[in-house]
Amino acid sequence: MNDQISKLAQIADAPSRIIIGLMSGTSMDGLDIALCKFTGMGLETTVELLQFTTAPYEKQFKEELKAIAFKKEADLQKVTLMNAVIGSYSAKLILAALHKWKYPAESVDLIASHGQTIFHAPISLHKLASFPNSTLQIGDGDHIAVETGIITLSDFRQKHIAAGGEGAPLAIYGDHLLFSSNSESRILLNIGGIANFTYLPAGRNAGQLFSTDVGPGNTLMDQFVQHRYPGKYYDQDAALAKSGTVSETLVRELMNTAFFDQPFPRTTGPELFNLAYLRAAQKAAGEEELSNEDILASLNEFTARTIIGAIRNSINEQDFVIYLSGGGMHNPLLVQKLSEGLGLPLRDTAELGINPDAKEAVLFALLANECVAGGQTDFGSRPGMPNITMGKISLPK
DSSP, X not given: OOHHHHHHHHHHHSSEEEEEEEEEOTTOSEEEEEEEXXXXXXXXXXXXXXXXXXXXXXXXXXXXXXXXXXXXXXXXXXXXXXXXXXXXXXXXXXXXXXXXXXXXXXXXXXXEEEEEEEEEEOHHHHOOTTSOOEEEEESOHHHHHHXXXXXXXXXXXXXXXXXXXXXXXXXXXXXXXXXXXXXXXXXXXXXXXXXXXXXXXXXOOGGGOEEEEXXXXXXXXXXXXXXXXXXXXXXXXXHHHHTSOOOHHHHHHHTOSGXXXXXXXXXXXXXXXXXXXXXXXXXXXXXXXXXXXXXXXXXXXXXXXHHHHHHHHHOOOOOOEEEEESGGGGOHHHHHHHHHHHTSOOEEGGGGTSOTTTHHHHHHHHHHHHHHHOOOOOOXXXXXXXXXXXXXXEOOO
């Protein structure tokens, strides 16, 4: 047997595993690195978050990413080059984090890398009858494995699509294992660039699990700030939005898209919700002269209404607790609107034992744990949520 396959078998057989989870979202501001200890598998999984950091991306690297991300037309040579560059850059950031934590790379069993999404194309978006759902994440796993010396799993979303899903959202596969409760119905609401949530009914009944993208989380607000305020990446503490006035006509026009008429579950991304979308809505609403603050106030309101509407329209149960994660949980105006609109206080996943900023990176580490050591969990039979393990394995040698 190949020595590396033998090592992988030993890792799979061990009672616990040290796994690094990596996540880089649509904001493209940095790489989340979560050092985790997993014990067990399936519904018996427990995880200890040993270390976590977000390694900020260098400005030039961010500009290179933005040149190819979420565009129908991109420089194919640049896409090819960045596939390798992102893998190598991720390896560099991992090794730097391990050095800072004084944690030897030899003690890490696996790396789980989400990669960088550069285009998400479900059928509902591309509308080409002869083509399937599709998505593309770059940041080659072989580069990470070779340059760190650690077995790496990557490209998780392709298996989901191959098995009949849309490649998103994947959080449900981890949320069910880590956060389901016998006594409490929970909604795990993640507000990243795109907002999504997982519904976990009390009783851990796999047949009732539900997960969907909602629509824009931070993406429109962040894109607008970066466009209008060079050097700023987001509306810190919602200071700009708080000083503006909501335009109801603009909000109504922002809601006027076929995406919100699609049945749940559904997926989306910045390919739809971008500055061109905003400009078209402003023009249709006759609100092209709004101040920056009024636009941000309206975008904040738009995000809140889409999240509130999605939860109300897809979840019949009334007695549930919402746990937040993602960058949007740090937007106080958005959180206030959500709490008022849903009529209940909002908690975060720290109460469930996971740093909410680390949650997505931890979940991809969990997917790697399931791929090598689990794979027996029943996730029900809902359309678009196949019972599969995910991740392509890259060996270091």
